Amino acid sequence: MSPWKLYLITAAAAFAASLALTPLARALGLRFVLDTPSGGVKTHKNPTPLLGGLAIAAAFIISLSAVRLFTSFPTGTLHTLRGFFAGAVIMLLLGLVDDIKKPSGLSVATKFAFQIAAALVLVHYGVRIRFIQPDYLAVALTVVWVVGVANAFNIIDIMDGLCASQAAAASLGFLLIALPSEDLYVNFAAAALLGAAAGFLPHNFSRRRKIFAGDCGSLFMGYTLAALSVSTQYSHTNPLGVYAPLLILAVPIYDTFFVSFLRIRRGNSPFAGSKDHYALRLEKMGFSRHEIVAWSAVVTMGLVLCAFSATQLPIWPALVVYAADAAAFALMSVKIARVEM
Numbered sequence: 638m639s640p641w642k643l644y645l646i647t648a649a650a651a652f653a654a655s656l657a658l659t660p661l662a663r664a665l666g667l668r669f670v671l672d673t674p675s676g677g678v679k680t681h682k683n684p685t686p687l688l689g690g691l692a693i694a695a696a697f698i699i700s701l702s703a704v705r706l707f708t709s710f711p712t713g714t715l716h717t718l719r720g721f722f723a724g725a726v727i728m729l730l731l732g733l734v735d736d737i738k739k740p741s742g743l744s745v746a747t748k749f750a751f752q753i754a755a756a757l758v759l760v761h762y763g764v765r766i767r768f769i770q771p772d773y774l775a776v777a778l779t780v781v782w783v784v785g786v787a788n789a790f791n792i793i794d795i796m797d798g799l800c801a802s803q804a805a806a807a808s809l810g811f812l813l814i815a816l817p818s819e820d821l822y823v824n825f826a827a828a829a830l831l832g833a834a835a836g837f838l839p840h841n842f843s844r845r846r847k848i849f850a851g852d853c854g855s856l857f858m859g860y861t862l863a864a865l866s867v868s869t870q871y872s873h874t875n876p877l878g879v880y881a882p883l884l885i886l887a888v889p890i891y892d893t894f895f896v897s898f899l900r901i902r903r904g905n906s907p908f909a910g911s912k913d914h915y916a917l918r919l920e921k922m923g924f925s926r927h928e929i930v931a932w933s934a935v936v937t938m939g940l941v942l943c944a945f946s947a948t949q950l951p952i953w954p955a956l957v958v959y960a961a962d963a964a965a966f967a968l969m970s971v972k973i974a975r976v977e978m
Contacts, residue, residue, distance in 0.1 A: 640824070643704060643707060643825070644812065644824055644825065644828040645828075646704065646707070647700050647701070647704045647825050647828040647829050647832065648700075648828040648829070648831050648832035648835075649832060650699070650700040650703055650704070650829075650832065651696045651697060651699070651700035651828070651829045651830070651831070651832030651833040651836065652696075652832035652833070652835050652836040653832075653836065654692075654695065654696035654699050654700060654832075654833070654836065655692055655693055655695075655696035655832065655833045655834075655835070655836025655837050656836040656837075656839065656840075658691075658692035658695050658696055659689055659692040659836070659837055659840040659848060660840070660846070661692065662686075662688045662689055662690075662691045662692040662848065663686050663688070663689070663840065663846065663848040664686075665686075665688055665691070666686025666687050666688040666689075666848060666851075667686045669688075669737070670686065670687045670688055670736050670737055670739075670851070671684040671685065671686055671687070672684065672685050672686075672687050672736075672739060672849055672851070673740070685847055685848065685849055686847075686848050686849070687736045687739075687848070687849050687850075687851035687852075687853075688733070688736065688848070688851055688853065689837055689840065689841065689848045689849055689850040689851060689854050690729065690732060690733075690850045690851050690852070690853035690854020690855065690856075690857050690858075691729075691733070691853060691854075692833075692836075692837060693801075693833045693834060693836075693837050693850065693854050693857060693858065694725065694726075694729050694833075694853070694854075694857050696829075696832065696833040696836060697725075697826075697829045697830055697833045697857075697861070698722065700828075700829045700832060700833070701718065701825060701826065701829045704825055704829075716762060716763075717762055717763065717764060717822050717868070718822050718826070719762065720758060720759055720761065720762025720763070720764055721759075721762075721764070721822075721826060721861070721864055723758050723762070724755040724756065724758040724759045724762075724783075724860060724864065725755075725857055725860055725861055725864075727751060727754060727755040727758065728751075728752065728755050728787060728856045728857050728859075728860040729853050729856070729857045730853075731743075731748065731751040731752065731755070731852075731853075731856060732791075732851060732852035732853030732854065732855070732856040732857065733851075733852075733853040735748065735852045735853075736851040736852050736853055742852075745908050749784065752783075752784045752787060752788070752856075753780055753784060755783070755787075755860060756779065756780040756783035756784055757780065759779070759783060759864055759867075760776050760779055760780070764779075764864055764867060764868055765779040765867060766778055766779045766782065766867050767867075767870075768876075768879045779867060782863060782866075782867065783860060783863040783864065783867075785863075785890075785893070786859050786860070786862060786863035786866070786886060786889070786890070787856050787859035787860040787863055788856075788859065788893065789859060789886070789889035789890050789892070789893040790803070790804065790855045790856070790858050790859030790862070790889050791852060791855040791856055791859060792889070792892060792893050792896065792914075793855075793888070793889040793892045793893075793914070793916075794849075794850060794854075794855040795914050795916060795917065796916050796917070796920075796926055796929065796930065797841050797842055797847070797926060797930070798838055798841050798842050798926075798927075798930040799916055799929070799930050799933060800850060800854070800855050800858065800889075801834045801835075801837050801838050801841055801850060801854075801858070802834070802838060802930055802933065802934045803888055803889055803933065803934065803937060804830060804834040804858040804859075804862060805830075805831050805834040805835045805838070805934075806934045806937040806938055806941070807862050807885050807886055807937060807941075808827045808828070808830040808831035808834065808862065808865075809827070809831050809938075809941070810885040810937070810938070810940075810941035810944065811823065811827040811862070811865045811866065811869075811882075811885060812824055812827035812828055812831065813941065813945065814869075814871060814881060814885070814941070814944060814945055814948065815827065815865075815869040822868070823865055823868045823869045826861065826864075826865055827865055830858065830861050830862070830865075834858060837850065837854075859889070862886060863886075866882035866885070866886065867882075871948045874948065874949055874950065874951065874955075875947075875948075875950065875951055875952040875955050876952065877947060877952055877955045877956060877959065878947060878948035878955070880947070880959065881944035881945075881947055881948050882944075883959075884940045884941070884943050884944035884947065884959070884962060885937070885940060885941055885944050887937070887940050887962065887966070888933055888936060888937050888940070891915070891966050892914055892915050892916070895913070895914075895915055895970060895974075896911065896913040896914055899911070899913040899974065900913065911978075912978045913978065915969070915973055916929050916930075916933070917978065918973040918974075918976045918978065919973065921976050921977075921978060922973070922976060940962065943958050943961075943962055946958055947959060
């Protein structure tokens with residue numbers, strides 16, 4: 638069977654599993670873990686079950702395990718996937734405990750400690766940044782990157798469909814860009830996360846059967862994408878190709894830096910919740926939530942094309958691509974920062 642058919646099967650299986658398992662996760666959340674609106678940064682009006690992340694994670698693991706029956710992975714691939722699973726499960730359980738302990742949740746120090754441990758699991762299994770020397774610096778930056786991206790997806794999870802749609806779009810981006818490298822485990826993992834995140838979206842958007850991914854879902858998706866981003870080669874054309882993940886994951890990364898900057902400028906902790914997110918500011922400007930989620934996904938897919946271009950072009954045109962995208966985000970920041978929240 639051709640790799641493309643297997644990737645489609647993996648994505649479809651993950652989608653079906655996520656679609657089927659999310660109602661079970663919702664029933665579990667209704668009984669044990671509800672996110673109750675309490676003012677502040679909360680934007681929903683009714684108590685809503687969490688634990689959607691359990692369905693996403695289960696669908697991801699089930700689909701990858703099932704495709705193993707049809708595929709002969711190269712030597713060492715299963716070892717790497719075990720590292721993916723082990724670290725992702727740590728993130729999932731961390732988020733689950735944090736969801737259960739809401740509204741207070743776990744302390745920032747506790748969360749960072751377990752997130753660093755999950756990142757070090759990846760490093761132990763040989764998944765780390767390869768283009769930086771010496772090794773200890775590469776390991777340190779890998780940990781910072783994995784923890785940062787995982788938290789970026791946690792931070793952007795402030796609107797129905799936003800986090801999961803960004804995860805799906807970014808997964809598709811990594812799948813398309815990793816194809817020429819023939820890193821099978823990256824392609825299959827990206828296809829699995831694409832399907833799992835997409836299968837969750839109908840339930841997340843539903844009014845009557847709504848469920849949130851929770852911290853367990855956002856941290857799991859962010860961690861998996863961070864792991865994917867350091868697991869493949871992006872370009873043999875120019876050295877700037879290795880920065881393609883910055884474009885693919887630009888929307889959640891941007892939101893993280895944007896809200897942190899505004900909080901610090903007001904003298905608040907960057908870890909303190911606030912309504913400074915770009916999505917909430919766009920809503921204040923008159924955009925509907927569905928429009929914001931849809932346009933955010935479109936922007937990410939446009940950035941995927943930019944990332945692919947940056948891996949194929951000579952160094953100077955690639956530099957122009959990065960600079961143009963950075964300028965666009967800067968101009969957007971100036972405009973939406975003026976919105977009164």
